Amino acid sequence: MTVPVTVLSGTLGAGKTTLLNDVLSADHGHEVAVLVNDMGEINVDAELVRRRVERTGETVELSNGCICCGMRGEFESAIIDLALNHEFDYLLVEPSGISEPAPVARQFVAGHASTFYDVSSVTTVVDARRFYDTFRTGGVERRDDTDAGDRPLSELVLDGVEFCDTLVINKTDLVTDAELDEVREMIRAVQPAATMFETAFGRVDPADVLGTSRFDPEAVAGSASWRRALDHHRAHGGSTDDGAGHAGDDPEHGDGSDDHAPERGSEPGDHDQESDDHDHDDEPGDHDHEHPPAVYGIDSFVYQRRRPMHPGRLADAVADLPSSVVRAKGYLHVAGRGDHALTLSRAGQRTRVEVAGRWIASLPDSHRERYRRGRSVDWDDRYGDRKTELAIIGRDVDRDAVVTLLDSCLLTDADPDPETEGLANPFPNEDGTAVQL
C-alpha cells in the first residue's frame, strides 16, 4: 500500500510552517512523517515542526540545498529510507521557499519512491500581503534567499501558484477586503483550476490539505492559464505545433540557473508529451478565438508572429507592457538570435528571458530533418519553426494595445540587418544564459 503525500509549497515566509504546525497539532487521525527542506544552516522550521511531530511521527531535515534540484538524490534516498524503516501513514513535505513544486512532486510520481508513495495534494501557501505588493503595486522584491539564482521572487511565487491543486491564501489579516479581492482575482487569473482557501495564521481544516486526493499530475501540469491559452491556441489552428517545435525546452522550465537547470521531459505530465491531452474548454463555434473563455473576468490570449522582433524595440516594449498583464509566457523569435529559441516569462512587473534551446531551423540539415520527422513541427517556408508565441494573461487587458505594442517590434525592411550590422542586442545567445528586462 502506498503512503499519501502532501507537498506544501510556497515562498519564504508565506506561512508554510505555521500551517504545518497547526495541522499537526489538530486531530487529523494520521501517523504523520514530515520532511522539511530548509536552506539555512539554522534549521528553524525543522525545530518548530519537530516539537509538533514528536508525539505522532518522524521528522526528517534536509538542509544542505534545495530538494527540487541539487539534492534530488538525497531527497529520494531520504523518502525511501523513511518508507522502509519507519511507521507512518502520511507524509508531509515542506520544500524550501525556493523549490519548484513540480520536480518535488515528480519524485513521488515517477522516481523510485513512487513505489511507496502517492501524491495526494500539492498545496501552495501564498502570503496575501506580499502577493498584493508584488503583483498589484509592483513593489520592490525582497531577495532574502541568495540560492534562488537570478529568478525574481514573483516568478517563484507563480511557480507555486501555477503548479498546485490546492491554494491557501494566507495572511489575510494583513490585507484589506478590497486588496484580498484583488489577490483572489489575480491568482485566479494565473491558476483557475485549484481549490482555494483563505486564512490567517495557516488555520485550515486538516481535511483540506491531508488525504484530499486532488492531485492529478497531468491536470495540474496543464492547469496554469498560460499553458491553457497556448494549448487552446494550438488546438484551434494557431499552430499545428506539438508543443515541442524547437530543439530546446518547454517554456514551462523557465529557469537557466545552474541549480535549477531545465531538464527535458523531467516534470510530471511533461508538456512535450501531453501538450494536447487535457481539457481545452472548447466553445462550439469559437474556432476563430485564440483564447480560452474568460475565467473570473480574466483575459488571456496568444500573440503569435513569425517575423523576428527588433531586439532594442522589444526590450523597450517589454518594459512598457501594461500592469494589467499579470503573466506572460512563451517563445520569442528575436532578430540577431536566429539560432536560439528564447523563452520569455513575465511575472508581475518582472520579465526574464532565457535561452531555451536551438530552433530546429538552425540545425544542420540532417539533424533538422530528423527532428522534423520525429514530431509534427509547425513549419514556415521562410522561418522554419522560428516564431514568437506568447500567452498573455491579465485583468482588463487592452488586447489591441498590447498587440500594437508587440507588432511595433517586428523587424521591418527599413531596419538594418541585425545578423550583419552589429545591432545592440540585450537578449541572451548561449545555452543556460538569461537576462532580466
Ligand SMILES: Nc1nc2c(ncn2[C@@H]2O[C@H](COP(=O)(O)OP(=O)(O)OP(=O)(O)O)[C@@H](O)[C@H]2O)c(=O)[nH]1
Ligand atoms: N500576520 C500574520 N503573520 C503570519 C501569518 N502566518 C504566518 N505568519 C508569520 O509569518 C512568519 C513566517 O511564517 P512561517 O510559517 O515561518 O513561514 P514559512 O513559509 O514556513 O517560511 P520559510 O520556512 O522561511 O519558507 C512567522 O513569523 C509567522 O508567525 C498570518 O496569517 N498573518
